Amino acid sequence: xxxxxxxxxxxxxxxxxxxxxxxxxxxxxxxxxxxxxxxxxxxxxxxxxxxxxxxxxxxxxxxxxxxxxxxxxxxxxxxxxxxxxxxxxxxxxxxxxxxxxxxxxxxxxxxxxxxxxxxxxxxxxxxxxxxxxxxxxxxxxxxxxxxxxxxxxxxxxxxxxxxxxxxxxxxxxxxxxxxxxxxxxxxxxxxxxxxxxxxxxxxxxxxxxxxxxxxxxxxxxxxxxxxxxxxxxxxxxxxxxxxxxxxxxxxxxxxxxxxxxxxxxxxxxxxxxxxxxxxxxxxxxxxxxxxxxxxxxxxxxxxxxxxxxxxxxxxxxxxxxxxxxxxxxxxxxxxxxxxxxxxxxxxxxxxxxxxxxxxxxxxxxxxxxxxxxxxxxxxxxxxxxxxxxxxxxxxxxxxxxxxxxxxxxxxxxxxxxx
Ligand code: AMP
Ligand code: GLY
Numbered sequence: 001x002x003x004x005x006x007x008x009x010x011x012x013x014x015x016x017x018x019x020x021x022x023x024x025x026x027x028x029x030x031x032x033x034x035x036x037x038x039x040x041x042x043x044x045x046x047x048x049x050x051x052x053x054x055x056x057x058x059x060x061x062x063x064x065x066x067x068x069x070x071x072x073x074x075x076x077x078x079x080x081x082x083x084x085x086x087x088x089x090x091x092x093x094x095x096x097x098x099x100x101x102x103x104x105x106x107x108x109x110x111x112x113x114x115x116x117x118x119x120x121x122x123x124x125x126x127x128x129x130x131x132x133x134x135x136x137x138x139x140x141x142x143x144x145x146x147x148x149x150x151x152x153x154x155x156x157x158x159x160x161x162x163x164x165x166x167x168x169x170x171x172x173x174x175x176x177x178x179x180x181x182x183x184x185x186x187x188x189x190x191x192x193x194x195x196x197x198x199x200x201x202x203x204x205x206x207x208x209x210x211x212x213x214x215x216x217x218x219x220x221x222x223x224x225x226x227x228x229x230x231x232x233x234x235x236x237x238x239x240x241x242x243x244x245x246x247x248x249x250x251x252x253x254x255x256x257x258x259x260x261x262x263x264x265x266x267x268x269x270x271x272x273x274x275x276x277x278x279x280x281x282x283x284x285x286x287x288x289x290x291x292x293x294x295x296x297x298x299x300x301x302x303x304x305x306x307x308x309x310x311x312x313x314x315x316x317x318x319x320x321x322x323x324x325x326x327x328x329x330x331x332x333x334x335x336x337x338x339x340x341x342x343x344x345x346x347x348x349x350x351x352x353x354x355x356x357x358x359x360x361x362x363x364x365x366x367x368x369x370x371x372x373x374x375x376x377x378x379x380x381x382x383x384x385x386x387x388x389x390x391x392x393x394x395x396x397x398x399x400x401x402x403x404x405x406x407x408x409x410x411x412x413x414x415x416x417x418x
Contacts, residue, residue: 001305002027004058005041006078007048007069008034010332010362010381011290015067015304016041017360018297022305031057035372036361051078058087065090065309068266071287075101075147079265090308092286095262099253100286103183104145110281113256115249117281119186126170133162133184141185141282144169146178150226155187188273188280193234194292195245195270198307199254200316201263205307207246208299208323209237210292211415216339218413225339226378229414230291231329231389232299236274245272245279253284265311294360294381295328329392329415330383331400335363336407338377346374346406357384357399374405389415 001024005016013036019025020040028041031054037043046053049072058066066082068074068091077094091097098105110117118141123129133140133156142165144152152175156162162184169179194212198205210232216222249270257264264286271283297304301322310319335342344363351359351372360383363376382400386392393415400410 001025001064001309002029002062003305004029004031004054004061004063004066005033005037005069006031006054006066006073008032008037009069009290010360010378011288011293012069013037013360013362014294014297015069015288017358018300018304019067022303024303025305029057029061029063034361034375035364035366036359038366048073049076051076051081054078055081055085055087058082059085064088065305065312067091067308069287071097071100071147071285074266074286088309088312090312091266092264093262095260096257096264097286099257099264099284101147102145103143103283104181106284107183109256110253110284113252115252115281116277116279118188120183122181122183123166124170124181126166129166129170129182129184130163133159133166136184139187141187142166142169143183143185144175144179145181145183146175148175148178150224152178153224185282188275188282190273190275190280191234191236192282193237193272193274194289195250195272196288196292196296197246197250197268198311198316198321199250199264199266199268200311200314201258201265202254202314203316204246204250204254204268205316205319205321206323207242207250208296209233209242210289210296212289212292213411213414216334216411218411223339225334227289227291228332228334228411229330230289230295231327231393231415232292232295233327233389235389241274241279245270249279249281290362291330291332291381294358294383295330296323298328298358298383298385299324299326326385326387327389327392328383328385329389329396330360330381331396331410331414332362332378333380333382333400333403333408333410334378335374335376336409342377343407344374344376348372348374348379348403348405350402350404353402354382354399356395357382359403379405379408
């Protein structure tokens with residue numbers, strides 16, 4: 001098989017790395033990829049949002065399956081375009097991808113299907129929204145309806161903060177059309193977990209859970225980022241919780257999308273708060289998480305290419321999806337200043353001294369001499385696997401300390417409390 005991976009982050013490097021281990025994969029392409037994917041795939045210089053360009057690459061190279069990493073091309077309808085041309089693709093069509101591209105759509109779908117989630121009300125008028133938050137208990141969550149690259153959510157501890165967030169979205173239009181509708185949500189309290197399942201339109205595979213660290217600084221301080229680290233499995237993830245997430249969340253969401261005539265095909269990602277009353281959804285995404293993918297894929301025992309092909313074609317009920325019992329911990333090494341402004345182009349030192357950890361590249365590029373340079377905010381994710389979270393944690397931090405570049409930083413408390 002020839003597989004094209006769309007995207008350029010650590011998630012896509014991890015997907016390509018897993019596919020590279022498959023006996024049925026002969027050739028990998030990445031568009032646009034990074035310095036890490038370049039070692040196992042041919043990078044093609046086509047942007048992840050250039051749907052025409054990607055379709056051309058798939059046809060010209062005789063690609064058997066295209067795997068989409070990020071949400072933006074899915075929300076733009078890449079899967080519908082490919083399927084209309086008879087090209088197999090891993091990822092949902094535009095309508096099903098609305099579970100991520102419109103938080104209002106997702107909320108209505110969940111409430112209509114009885115899926116446990118936070119209470120929410122939608123507004124397009126700043127005045128009405130501001131009046132509404134004055135009467136609410138704190139903290140309160142304000143969200144832009146559309147895609148905002150992970151920056152659309154504010155958990156406001158004060159009413160002034162909530163009103164300011166409403167103003168940014170509805171009046172100042174800081175998020176453009178994505179912020180023309182906002183959701184004002186109840187703030188859920190509990191432990192956060194990201195849960196993933198493959199869905200082929202009808203069937204939901206065995207799930208896997210990971211925790212993500214969204215704030216830039218140790219102790220969950222500082223601004224929100226794309227994710228600074230992850231580990232799997234969480235200690236609180238047990239058989240009962242798994243059963244409830246499957247029957248109360250994953251299966252009803254997949255069934256609701258199928259009932260609407262827009263079946264979901266791809267990987268379904270539920271952001272769940274484990275509250276006193278049980279699991280409740282705070283967000284749903286239409287793709288793998290980053291950096292969760294870097295820690296969960298090392299635990300997948302089954303051939304990823306075969307699973308993805310089954311999802312793309314249907315027939316997941318006959319495929320095995322086995323997740324191993326081991327633990328994995330991932331630490332993101334980022335550029336000083338991220339998630340604000342930062343400089344790039346610095347050489348990365350110490351990569352050859354890493355032993356016992358995989359290095360997944362995010363923002364990297366190679367110069368003419370083949371040296372790896374920083375090229376983004378999140379630069380690398382180091383991942384170690386071990387018999388326990390503690391053991392994997394020890395190994396990954398031993399290795400993270402060996403890597404560095406000008407102004408690099410990482411969190412030191414990933415998986416400190418599992
Ligand atoms: P998102 O950008 O949707 O991933 O949300 C960013 C973060 O906001 C999540 O990781 C949660 O920590 C938090 N969050 C979002 N919605 C809620 C909610 N309803 N209650 C509590 N926390 C939330
Ligand atoms: N790790 C968070 C995300 O991928 O959205």
